[in-house]
Amino acid sequence: MTAGVWWTDDPKMRMLFSVAGSTGIRGLSSYFFAPKLLLGADGLKALEGVAPTLTRSKKALIVTDKTVRKLAERVQAALQRAGLTAEIWDGVIPEPPLENIQAGAEEAGRLEADLLVAVGGGSVMDATKAIWLNYARPELDIRQVKPVDPDTLAVVPLGVRSRAAMVCIPTTSGTGSETTATAVITDGSQKKILNHPELVPDLAILDPSFTAGVPPKLTAYTGMDVLAHATGSVLSHWSNEYTVPLGYQAISLVFKYLPRAVQNGADSEARYKMAVASNMAGMSFGNAAPGIEHAMGHAFGKIFGVHHGCAVGIFTPYMMQYVSRHSERFLDLARHLGVTGADGREIMDNLLELYLSFMRSVGCPCTIEELGITRKQLDENFEPLLDYTVSDACTLMSIRPVTRENYRKLYLCAYSGEKVDF
Numbered sequence: 001m002t003a004g005v006w007w008t009d010d011p012k013m014r015m016l017f018s019v020a021g022s023t024g025i026r027g028l029s030s031y032f033f034a035p036k037l038l039l040g041a042d043g044l045k046a047l048e049g050v051a052p053t054l055t056r057s058k059k060a061l062i063v064t065d066k067t068v069r070k071l072a073e074r075v076q077a078a079l080q081r082a083g084l085t086a087e088i089w090d091g092v093i094p095e096p097p098l099e100n101i102q103a104g105a106e107e108a109g110r111l112e113a114d115l116l117v118a119v120g121g122g123s124v125m126d127a128t129k130a131i132w133l134n135y136a137r138p139e140l141d142i143r144q145v146k147p148v149d150p151d152t153l154a155v156v157p158l159g160v161r162s163r164a165a166m167v168c169i170p171t172t173s174g175t176g177s178e179t180t181a182t183a184v185i186t187d188g189s190q191k192k193i194l195n196h197p198e199l200v201p202d203l204a205i206l207d208p209s210f211t212a213g214v215p216p217k218l219t220a221y222t223g224m225d226v227l228a229h230a231t232g233s234v235l236s237h238w239s240n241e242y243t244v245p246l247g248y249q250a251i252s253l254v255f256k257y258l259p260r261a262v263q264n265g266a267d268s269e270a271r272y273k274m275a276v277a278s279n280m281a282g283m284s285f286g287n288a289a290p291g292i293e294h295a296m297g298h299a300f301g302k303i304f305g306v307h308h309g310c311a312v313g314i315f316t317p318y319m320m321q322y323v324s325r326h327s328e329r330f331l332d333l334a335r336h337l338g339v340t341g342a343d344g345r346e347i348m349d350n351l352l353e354l355y356l357s358f359m360r361s362v363g364c365p366c367t368i369e370e371l372g373i374t375r376k377q378l379d380e381n382f383e384p385l386l387d388y389t390v391s392d393a394c395t396l397m398s399i400r401p402v403t404r405e406n407y408r409k410l411y412l413c414a415y416s417g418e419k420v421d422f
């Protein structure tokens, strides 16, 4: 499998995505997609009631990984109580490559399942979306599945629901994948984005007991992913009247409940609120766009082996500074968080300090240097890092265009924590 054959590399799609977020185009055609939600500690009991309505054949494949297989077994028992045949496939590997997707689709085919239930974090949920697509449409090259046709601007139907329905039960509070149309798939050495409106799951269950076992560091890192999604989304020109309040509420919940969830994993109220925050942030950016912290985080995370949430967390304050020189949306965000100042520059400085001190308070690094990566290592990898960052789909959706040289400067600022002054 080689890069360069993805829809995100098609010059026509790149041109379309770089202009499609403009107010004029979004005003003509916007959207808001979301799954049905079952919320709270009785989530599995609720699933027992709903599952039979989602399947004709009463055959479900639970897609998971080996780390959270025990949680998948709880779901299996619930589906069996509901009268379904439920098998577990725990073969998802982190940052799933295309080959992993094909293996999962073969499992679904062997069982002839018409219900796919993802139990896991972002990798599992993303893999399941791609498995769902590959299972329903094996003749399609998923790299070429586009969110819209670039010539007609219409959504090309996939018909995935003619084969199966999909349920997500997230076991981390971070990616919001249970609510988005997006899946991040690894192709060779790059992370690529699959996106189609039909890939929004049918149902998501947010049950705090499914995230109770996440260790403090991973809780903090996944929480940073939530903060990055929501912050990028509210500052994005792709945002609309639905996505902005969801983003603000997600940010408020993160500031209030993430420290508690990190400090005490058994705090079920904090776990629940973070599950809701993750979902709200997912709805927000999934119907708008994340910021360039995600383009940088995807590329940087892949090259240096850094956790996705940790990476996008580091770059979020730099994205905020960069776009604040082009758009005044940060003033609304500051107002929402009670941040004041004598002028725009001072408000941005105070907002920045709030984010950085919060990140430090939950044990997250704020610079590349704090990760133990040397300047020499950064320099040695700089050109491929910039190649991947520029080609990332999130680059195209930035409210302020980003050149390769601007990305170089942003990485250098993020290396040692310098302010963005360009």
Ligand SMILES: [Fe+2]
Residues within 6 Å of the ligand: 175, 225, 228, 229, 294, 308, 312
């Ligand atoms: Fe993310």
